[in-house]
Amino acid sequence: MKNFILVCAGTACESSKADDIYKNFLAEIEKHGLKDDAQVIKTGCFGFCEKGPIVKILPDEAFYVEVKPSDAKEMVEEHIIKGRFVKRLLYAGDEVGDKENFEASDIQFYKKQYRIALRNCGFIDAENIEEYIARDGYEALAKCIFEMTPDQVIEELKVSGLRGRGGAGFPTWMKWNFAKNAEADQKYILCNADEGDPGAYMDRSILEGDPNSVLEAMAIAGYAVGASKGIIYIRAEYPLAIHRLGIAINQSYERGLIGQNIFGSKFNFDIEVRLGAGAFVCGEETALIKSIEGNRGMPTPKPPFPAIEGLWGKPTIINNVETFANVPAIILKGGKWHTTIGTKGSPGTKVFALTGKINNSGLVEVPMGTTLRDVVFDIGGGIRDNKKFLAVQTGGPSGGVITEKDLDTPIDFDSLVAMGSMMGSGGMIVMNEDDCIIDVAKFYMDFCVEESCGKCSPCRIGTKKLYQYLDKISKGSAVEEDIKKMEDISNAMKLASLCELGKTAANPVLSTLNHFKDEYLKHIVDKKCRSGKCKDLVSFVVNDKCIGCTACKRKCPVDCISGEKKELHVIDQTKCIKCGECVAACKFKAIDKI
């Protein structure tokens, strides 16, 4: 039987020499004259980034992890020629190796996952449109053009209950319907691929692993609302995704799947790519439009909504990458099918980027309604180094933290909001006991200060003021009344900011205040930081393990350690700058951070 060697070529695996692995496989296959027995395919992201680079060999379902370019030789000689697993690289549950009867579906990381948006990632060569077509690619578009009216397409989406995967979860069909009903000589379909949320990379992975699904969905949207132009607005920081998108667009044009008279019908749809330039606010619809128009990406008030008056003043639909990736599957399998997955209010699946202090970090797609416990502890394999779970941050700089007590709440758009967070784009950052919640809130606020476009004062001034308060707290100079002031500012920002960035920027503060008030008070009243992250609240003290070797004294950049040879040393707290050099220099664990 022919073997298929799937080499992951997502950004994370590519960074770990996946391209060399691919080339070495090709060379080995060539060398052994195995061209008819094995085919090497570069695929999109498998999602299991923690253990990358990943190589999967079909039909044996052998899942190899942390593969090096030099391993290709052994893998071909053993697996392909002799039919034996290379055990040292085989992933089998928690550790690598040693398992006879192996099924990839047994892997805990994949067990509870359900892939719709990522259905082709890790299966097909993203740079070859034939492989997408072989997996029913562009069939949904053909079905729409030849068997459905635009109204029926929108109705199917309405039945499916698909909500926008980029953040707030607005029903996709409604947006499309608004644009469809708007009268205009030109309408636009925009794809928001300006994935700015730090810690989220599902859109990038979809574009790298299955760009055609997005192109197809954009054309379907164009058909449904009567638009003939599509633009993908993508972060310039994603060179590989841009490259593969370019290939997909060229190949789909060559085959008449995009462009004039698609499938010989009267329907025309063109797609072009525009680059973002690193501004988080451009994820906001109206700011994104301004940016495509070549301006500073500053939001404008809504209404008018883009569906009525968007790009160049024309009706415009903006959906994010993951939303689009779901559309062809829904059209082919039917809206009803989609509602059998997920929860009543949020049907379907959601892709999360699971990162932080977790064992299996990676990209996971689960049905809506999966609990956080399942995601973090089953799929994610629990907290790294057996540390204690502290919280999960969802929704990035616009979201909030979820704590132990909510671990068993099924997650969907609405439950997350009820918990004081939000879905956002699906970043899920796991924190453990070593992390300081004030420090994390400060990190997000610093981000928002930097990314606020400055147009409206609640956001521009509010984020700065909140940052200053958090900074004071982290340095031990805040007073209890500051908490009340922070709440007031946060609420004002929520009410008065122009766009969603400003309206949600205070969420990390409000949410951490809500769940970790005691930590705030510990910083403010006791002047202590449990985790030691807030350096100003930490003191370095020499304990009795000190043998007087003077190593710390010689390293101290501010000369604040005194003590003679073979005598207990003392750190002058008034001079100490808390750089930690002494701790690093001490071989006897004689300096405590308290």
Place this chain on the structure above:
Amino acid sequence: MAVETAEEIKFSPELLAFIESWKKKPGNLIMVLHKVQEELGFLPRQAAIKVSELLEVPLAKVYGVLTFYHYFKRTKPGKYNIQVCMGTACYLKGGDDLISELEKLLGVPLNEVTEDGLFSVESVRCVGCCGLAPLFVVGGEVYGKLALEQVAGIVEDLRKQG
């Protein structure tokens, strides 16, 4: 006051052709600035003036746009511009420690170039390889799952390459 002109800077024929092909397209400014930065490595004032002349848009507009977006650089980065990821996952795993280590090793603060023009350090937003946190990127190559102790060796290797 004399009017500033773009005499000092030369764009390659390919770049000029690119600009020409975009000249008539609405919303072209950001795409053009990307291309210019790709060629020059950054966007000096002279380049901005030239873009404003070629596209026939006010210099103020060019500056309005290029100062708004983080991706556009107005100063020349080092030959090796070390981009330290400061996405949330990297931050939690010590991205800021990587920055301090690099600053210490190279003797320059963030966004400044070493005297020999070889290195600069930049803090960037999430590069989307959170599984490899903490990490930095140099010339498109990602150095992932970094321990502080590895940083000096990487810098030394780059220095040897010159």
